[in-house]
Amino acid sequence: MYKQMSSKTGVLSRFVLRQDRFRIPIWLLSLSGITLLTAQAFTGLYATEENRQTIAQTMVNPAMTAMVGKGYGLDDYTFGAMLAHQMLLFTAVTVAIMSILLVARHTRAEEEDGRLELIRSLPAGRLASLNATLIVLIGVNILLAVLTAAGLYALNIESIDLEGSLLYGAALGASGIIFAAITAFFSQLSESSRGTIGFSFAALGAAYLIRAIGDVSNETLSWFSPLGWVTGTEVYVNDYWWPILLTLGVSLILILTSLYINSIRDLDAGFLPSRPGKTRASAALASPIGLAFRMQRTGIIAWAVGVLLIGASYGSIFGDLDTFFEDMEIMKDLLSGLEGGSLTEQFIAKLMSIIAMICTIPALMAVFKLKGEEKKGRTEHLLARAVSRNRLLGSYMLISLVVGFVMLSLAALGLGAAAEAVLEDGPSLAAIYGAAMVYLPALAIFIGLAVLLTGLLPKLTGITWLYLGYSFFVVYLGGVFQFDEWVGNLTPFGHVPEVPIEDVNSVVLILLTIIAAVLTTGGFIGYRNRDIQG
Amino acid sequence: MSVLRTKQLTKKFGDFKALDGVNIEVNKGEVYGFIGPNGAGKSTTIRVLLGMLKATEGKAEIFGMDAWKDAVEIHKRLAYVPGDVNLWPNLTGGEVIDLFVKLRGGNPSTRRDQLIEKFDLDPSKKCGTYSKGNRQKVALIAALASEADLYILDEPTSGLDPLMERVFQESVAELKKEGKSILLSSHILSEVEKLCDRIGIIRQGQMIETGSLSELRHLTRTHLLIETKQPIPSLEDFPGVHDVKEKERALSFQVDTEQLDQVIKHISSYEVVKLESAPPTLEDLFMRHYESGGAEDGGEA
Ligand SMILES: Nc1ncnc2c1ncn2[C@@H]1O[C@H](COP(=O)(O)OP(=O)(O)O)[C@@H](O)[C@H]1O
Ligand SMILES: [Mg+2]
Numbered sequence: 001m002y003k004q005m006s007s008k009t010g011v012l013s014r015f016v017l018r019q020d021r022f023r024i025p026i027w028l029l030s031l032s033g034i035t036l037l038t039a040q041a042f043t044g045l046y047a048t049e050e051n052r053q054t055i056a057q058t059m060v061n062p063a064m065t066a067m068v069g070k071g072y073g074l075d076d077y078t079f080g081a082m083l084a085h086q087m088l089l090f091t092a093v094t095v096a097i098m099s100i101l102l103v104a105r106h107t108r109a110e111e112e113d114g115r116l117e118l119i120r121s122l123p124a125g126r127l128a129s130l131n132a133t134l135i136v137l138i139g140v141n142i143l144l145a146v147l148t149a150a151g152l153y154a155l156n157i158e159s160i161d162l163e164g165s166l167l168y169g170a171a172l173g174a175s176g177i178i179f180a181a182i183t184a185f186f187s188q189l190s191e192s193s194r195g196t197i198g199f200s201f202a203a204l205g206a207a208y209l210i211r212a213i214g215d216v217s218n219e220t221l222s223w224f225s226p227l228g229w230v231t232g233t234e235v236y237v238n239d240y241w242w243p244i245l246l247t248l249g250v251s252l253i254l255i256l257t258s259l260y261i262n263s264i265r266d267l268d269a270g271f272l273p274s275r276p277g278k279t280r281a282s283a284a285l286a287s288p289i290g291l292a293f294r295m296q297r298t299g300i301i302a303w304a305v306g307v308l309l310i311g312a313s314y315g316s317i318f319g320d321l322d323t324f325f326e327d328m329e330i331m332k333d334l335l336s337g338l339e340g341g342s343l344t345e346q347f348i349a350k351l352m353s354i355i356a357m358i359c360t361i362p363a364l365m366a367v368f369k370l371k372g373e374e375k376k377g378r379t380e381h382l383l384a385r386a387v388s389r390n391r392l393l394g395s396y397m398l399i400s401l402v403v404g405f406v407m408l409s410l411a412a413l414g415l416g417a418a419a420e421a422v423l424e425d426g427p428s429l430a431a432i433y434g435a436a437m438v439y440l441p442a443l444a445i446f447i448g449l450a451v452l453l454t455g456l457l458p459k460l461t462g463i464t465w466l467y468l469g470y471s472f473f474v475v476y477l478g479g480v481f482q483f484d485e486w487v488g489n490l491t492p493f494g495h496v497p498e499v500p501i502e503d504v505n506s507v508v509l510i511l512l513t514i515i516a517a518v519l520t521t522g523g524f525i526g527y528r529n530r531d532i533q534g
Numbered sequence: 535m536s537v538l539r540t541k542q543l544t545k546k547f548g549d550f551k552a553l554d555g556v557n558i559e560v561n562k563g564e565v566y567g568f569i570g571p572n573g574a575g576k577s578t579t580i581r582v583l584l585g586m587l588k589a590t591e592g593k594a595e596i597f598g599m600d601a602w603k604d605a606v607e608i609h610k611r612l613a614y615v616p617g618d619v620n621l622w623p624n625l626t627g628g629e630v631i632d633l634f635v636k637l638r639g640g641n642p643s644t645r646r647d648q649l650i651e652k653f654d655l656d657p658s659k660k661c662g663t664y665s666k667g668n669r670q671k672v673a674l675i676a677a678l679a680s681e682a683d684l685y686i687l688d689e690p691t692s693g694l695d696p697l698m699e700r701v702f703q704e705s706v707a708e709l710k711k712e713g714k715s716i717l718l719s720s721h722i723l724s725e726v727e728k729l730c731d732r733i734g735i736i737r738q739g740q741m742i743e744t745g746s747l748s749e750l751r752h753l754t755r756t757h758l759l760i761e762t763k764q765p766i767p768s769l770e771d772f773p774g775v776h777d778v779k780e781k782e783r784a785l786s787f788q789v790d791t792e793q794l795d796q797v798i799k800h801i802s803s804y805e806v807v808k809l810e811s812a813p814p815t816l817e818d819l820f821m822r823h824y825e826s827g828g829a830e831d832g833g834e835a
Contacts, residue, residue: 121614267586
């Protein structure tokens with residue numbers, strides 16, 4: 001029976017590879033490349049043992065623990081321990097994102113668009129498509145593991161030994177496989193590809209937050225997160241292999257469950273029930289902006305809950321942060337002497353830049369929704385009626401700005417409220433809110449860039465994501481790599497005054513806003529004058 | 535010998551009964567027309583037959599095998615064209631046709647190239663740039679190029695221009711000559727009429743009529759519009775004539791198809807100067823069905 005249901009898995013696997021013949025190599029090269037480059041960079045940046053030991057001290061605080069994980073071997077901070085501490089979690093999350101996007105693309109998206117129906121009418125088994133996707137993804141992740149392991153070992157860096165390198169690769173591969181399995185599972189439950197991607201990213205976010213809270217305050221909690229298993233391998237320090245086995249075991253269970261659901265359900269059906277809808281459009285729906293909002297409502301609500309949780313979970317570690325700083329009077333002097341402001345305030349400033357970038361994601365998605373609608377040929381329905389292009393693009397941009405503002409506010413409120421709960425006399429809610437709001441102009445520049453590309457070069461909207469990724473990399477890992485100043489200056493997020501350490505610099509903020517306005521205007525002019533695809 | 539058979543087929547989506555005891559039988563070498571208005575349940579029936587939906591009750595069999603359990607075995611000898619064809623936007627039409635042929639286990643044949651030429655498709659273009667009609671051609675060519683015993687076509691001509699519709703009809707006629715069986719769904723009666731040996735009519739998930747076209751003849755009426763030199767007295771009293779309306783100097787009316795011959799003979803004696811006829815529509819057929827209060831006594835009306 002299983003054999004019949006899997007018939008033609010081989011052909012379909014090759015077909016998946018054929019479709020992603022550029023996408024997969026790019027993912028593989030960038031993921032393994034970034035690991036190797038970082039390892040190589042470490043040898044230059046922290047040549048002596050003292051160097052490494054100093055950086056280890058600055059890494060040992062709850063803020064860093066929440067971001068990159070607990071870290072092992074901190075008293076003997078070898079290159080290997082350093083790589084595992086600072087890069088493994090971050091890379092594992094990126095590998096998970098790759099798996100989520102690839103699996104969703106070849107499962108539910110194919111089904112939703114009616115292409116799977118054609119394949120299923122051929123002598124291809126009911127499970128063939130899901131099988132093929134999983135086989136390819138497992139292969140890709142194994143390849144990633146091998147490439148990373150071989151590359152790391154070949155670098156021939158002291159303490160980056162063979163077993164550790166194999167485990168490092170395996171940890172990345174295993175996290176890719178488990179998120180492929182999680183996405184496969186949601187692709188069977190949810191009726192749409194948006195839902196599949198949404199649930200899977202929610203799972204990834206939850207895994208990250210559970211691990212963050214667990215690493216800071218309760219170690220047992222971290223073992224409920226697949227990302228906790230990744231760092232739990234203690235690569236290059238103790239080299240535990242069993243978390244890999246645990247990850248693969250759970251993946252197997254998820255995969256078998258997905259295959260089972262797939263084998264008993266109807267095509268195009270989900271497992272979560274769908275309700276009948278309204279027979280009439282409400283007044284709010286019957287306008288371009290109402291329609292645009294309605295199409296994204298669920299996603300926006302999910303993001304709102306997400307950023308509120310992110311803010312609150314970071315806020316909740318402020319208590320540990322505070323005690324920690326009190327214990328380390330010397331370091332407090334050291335760091336605050338250098339940069340000004342208390343450590344807690346520095347942490348807030350740093351955290352805000354990252355939260356602001358996370359809040360940029362849903363804002364960008366709101367603009368790019370217009371492109372998605374265009375590609376599916378649905379903007380025609382509006383433009384063929386009495387709706388101007390300005391109004392259409394304006395609707396999406398307005399939603400995007402409001403989304404950005406609301407997300408930033410929610411994250412700040414969550415952070416402030418949680419911080420207030422755990423701190424005696426910490427920063428006021430108003431101060432935290434203010435520290436978040438200074439990022440609005442930078443966020444607007446990203447929205448402006450998205451509008452510009454949507455209007456002028458709709459094929460290249462991906463640049464915006466690359467740019468955001470770059471900004472994230474520079475701000476998040478800037479301290480580790482000690483980049484030159486211009487590297488940070490290439491992103492608007494690098495120009496925002498670091499409130500509350502620095503004062504609000506209104507000239508900079510006004511300039512950023514003007515740039516955003518120019519980009520947006522360019523986008524509107526472009527959109528008015530280009531062809532609508534469909 | 536029956537190739538395809540459903541028995542009391544019922545499919546529910548939640549509480550909604552999309553199919554309610556549907557019985558269909560397609561015999562070997564037969565072209566079966568499956569007609570019904572939009573939302574009647576044609577695609578649902580077909581998707582159950584293809585093993586994509588699981589029947590709530592009843593049986594769906596093809597080649598004597600169970601449509602759900604033995605889907606793969608069945609599909610080796612079956613070709614399908616959906617009404618709404620979606621393809622991979624970044625693959626060319628030629629690539630997709632080959633993929634489909636390969637998935638069936640065959641090799642791209644010369645028949646593929648002949649069909650591409652006949653349907654006037656540019657196989658080097660990306661599917662993303664194809665119009666609805668062109669995407670449908672891709673699915674049709676892939677289906678027709680494969681060696682199958684049964685062809686299931688769900689409103690296959692909904693995006694084709696009249697010229698291509700002709701090509702399609704020729705291709706179906708060819709298949710029929712080769713002794714293949716075909717299930718052709720449509721909401722246009724005239725299309726089915728040209729090609730099909732037998733017809734089944736579905737409405738709101740229930741089969742309301744089945745039979746050969748001549749058996750169903752009693753249900754159809756032809757629309758006529760005529761103009762004669764001499765006025766025709768009391769045409770509405772002539773047997774088989776309905777709905778007479780005067781339009782300036784012309785008369786428009788409907789004729790029971792079985793009375794057509796008599797009526798034409800009758801009016802020709804009044805010196806016809808203009809005659810237009812329109813084929814019976816599905817709508818008329820339904821009207822007739824309800825007027826006559828069911829299928830059995832329809833003929834005597
Ligand atoms: N997945 C589904 N969930 C709920 N209702 C459905 C589903 N698929 C089809 N239907 C309903 O079943 C009925 C029959 O649809 P369909 O078979 O597509 O009709 P058609 O004869 O036009 O092909 C319609 O009323 C349709 O709305
Ligand atoms: Mg249909």
